[in-house]
Amino acid sequence: MAQIIELVPNDAEIEAFTAPKNQQAADEIKHKREVKKRLEELLAEAELQRAMGGDFY
Numbered sequence: 001m002a003q004i005i006e007l008v009p010n011d012a013e014i015e016a017f018t019a020p021k022n023q024q025a026a027d028e029i030k031h032k033r034e035v036k037k038r039l040e041e042l043l044a045e046a047e048l049q050r051a052m053g054g055d056f057y
Contacts, residue, residue, distance in 0.1 A: 011033060020026035 014029060014032065020029055
């Protein structure tokens with residue numbers, strides 16, 4: 001699972017290679033950031049569950 005985190009670009013990288021040219025592009029970037037945030041929260045919760053000895057599902 002750690003490889004997934006390494007492959008997800010951070011916000012600075014996203015801004016560096018994507019500059020929204022219109023509202024739709026800006027909305028797509030916003031959506032990608034929201035998805036990334038949810039993924040990081042889910043992975044952190046799973047890691048905590050494993051650390052406590054519980055099953056994730």
